[in-house]
Structures are given as C-alpha cells and as structure tokens.
Amino acid sequence: MSETIKAFGKRRLSKEQMLQLITGLLVLAALVALASNVVQRHLFAQNMLDEITPRYERLLGIEASAKDMQGLTQRSNQLLQAYAYPASREPSQIGTDIQQKLRTAFAGQSMSIQSSQVLPEEEDGALMAVPVELRIEGNIQGLRNALAVLSSQRPLIQLREITLQKGRKLNVNTPVLLTIQAKFFAWRERP
Template sequence: MKVPGKAALRPAHLSVFGTLAGVVVIAVFAGLLVAERGREAGEVQEAVAPRYARLAGLRESAAAVEQAAAAATAALDRFAYPVTMSGDRIGTDLQQRLRAAAEAAGVGVINSQIGTGKRQADLEDVPVSMTLEAEIGQLRQMLLAVQTQSGQAPAIFIDSLGIQRQRSRAGDGGRLTVQARFSVLRRVP
C-alpha cells in the first residue's frame, strides 16, 4: 500500500545509501589510522631528535676531538715508552739513565736491579730498584738530574725512597744509605 505524499524508497536508493555509508565508515577508520600513525611518528621523532642533535654535534666537533686525541697521544709519548720497545730494553735504558745521573752527582751506586713490570690497563710499570750511598747534597743533585732527564725522555717516577743515616765515623760528613725504587711506563697492546 502506498502512503500518499511519500515517495517510496526504491532498491536503487538503498544500495547507493549503503555504499555511501560504507565509504564514510571506511574513511573515518582510515582517518583514525592516519592520525594514530602521525602521533606515533611524532613520538619517535621526539625520541630521535636529541640523538640526532648529538650526532650532528659530534660531526661538527670531529676536528676538535681529533686535535684533542693528538694532544693526548703526544702527552702519553712524553710519559710512556712505545709498545715497540721491550720491557727488558726499557729497564736497561732506565738503569743507564739513573746510573749516569748518580755518577754525575757523585752518588755511589751500591746495587741496582731491574724488576718485573706490572700491567695496569694499557700501561706497564717497568721498575728499577737501587741502593745508593751519598751525602744529602749529592742525593738532591741526583734527583734534580733525574727530574731534568724526565723532560727529554719518558718521565721517571720515584715510587719509593728510603733514607737511612750511616753509622757515623769521625770525619764521615753524614753519609746516607738510600733504598730507591724508580719506574717508567711502557704502553702495552
């Protein structure tokens, strides 16, 4: 039965209406999906931005970092022997440098011995133990000579210094017996 004044919905109108409703639903879901992906991309960008800025800063400061590394290597060269030299050769060199300083200062070398090196990180300690006999002025002069030598070659470190006054004899002048341990550093691979 027909209702007067109202147009009847035809099956063609229903299919167009259903298709439009489906397209609207799909468009809403696609919009929500795009919005969610955009929000996630924003979060990732916020998380990555500081890392990217640090990386860009590292690239910009690469020359300064290389310059600082070269300065550190030069400083290490002043304080340590290279990897290419053996510990025995370095010990002998140290022993000769110490004996030359002692002889120049008038200090008597009673005994000297190259010790076994101890490894600490990328460096090895090469020690030389010495027993010396001298007056206080001579000992001071020797230690100053050792300090001066440290400016020219890898630095000599005084690990320990034990000083004892010798038994006094008439006219002895205050001789000292000195037990000293000196060391130098060597780079190790």
C-alpha cells in the first residue's frame, strides 16, 4: 500500500489533465459562489417576508373592517350633525338661532330675558363654539324647566357658565325671583 501512495505522489499530470482539474475547480468555485449568493438572497427574502407578513395581515384586517369603519364614520357624522351646526352656516346666523331658541325656552317657563348678546366665535378643540350671553330673571323652577327644554334642542345648546343672584320676593306666597347671568354655546364645525 505504501508503494501505491509513493507512486501516486510521483505521478505527474499531463497538461490536459491539469487544465481539466483547474477548469473543474473553477467551475466548482463558481457553483459554490452561486450557491452562496442564492442562500443569501433566500435568507434576505425570508427576513423580508417575516417583517412584512404582520403588516400585510394588519392591512387585511383593516380592509376587512372597512365596512364597519364606514358605518362608524357615518354614525359619527350623524352625531356631529346632532351636536354641531354645519360649517356652511355663518356664526352670526347660528348666534341668532341660539338666541331665538333660548328666548322660546325661557319665555315658555315664565322667565323674562333682560338682555342677550352673541359673543365672538371661539376655538373649542376640533370645533368652533358660538357663545351667547343672557341675563334672565325668574324663579328656580322655571330655570330647571327651561334647561330641560334646551337639552332636547338639536343642535345641542350647552350651558358653559351660570351666576345666580337672589332677587326680590314680591310677596309671601310667590317664590324668590333670581337674577341669572348665563353663557350658553353651540358648536359649529370648522370651515
């Protein structure tokens, strides 16, 4: 066996065999480089898939809930219309409308409006507030009833602040008259 190894070590390759060996090694090196490149691209693609899959699934979830979102958007628009005047209406028109609704509510409860004034429009978060200041005279029960009537108005008229002052009492059998200064407002969508 040792003679075979010695003979193999002494054996010389011909030029043609050497060329074939070098060509084979170059082809093998090219195949290894190509395989390495394919493996790297596969790993990169796998990482990208792992990264993109959750995003894609979220998008599918959003797409699946699009009808629900449209329904909720429609419902929120309905609520906005119930609680706020449209942006197309002028603040002065809204102020006049609020004054008229306040007069109707308080006059229906035997309360007298001494003065009313539409104040400048104010920013209130994503909406605009159209404030109206009133000076009213009447009893506490009339005030409660008028506020209850206002709570059913749409768009909603809200009470921002109120000051009550004890007024006069006409006789023993009548309730005490109050002097009330109140600031009401209604929302308007931003233009």
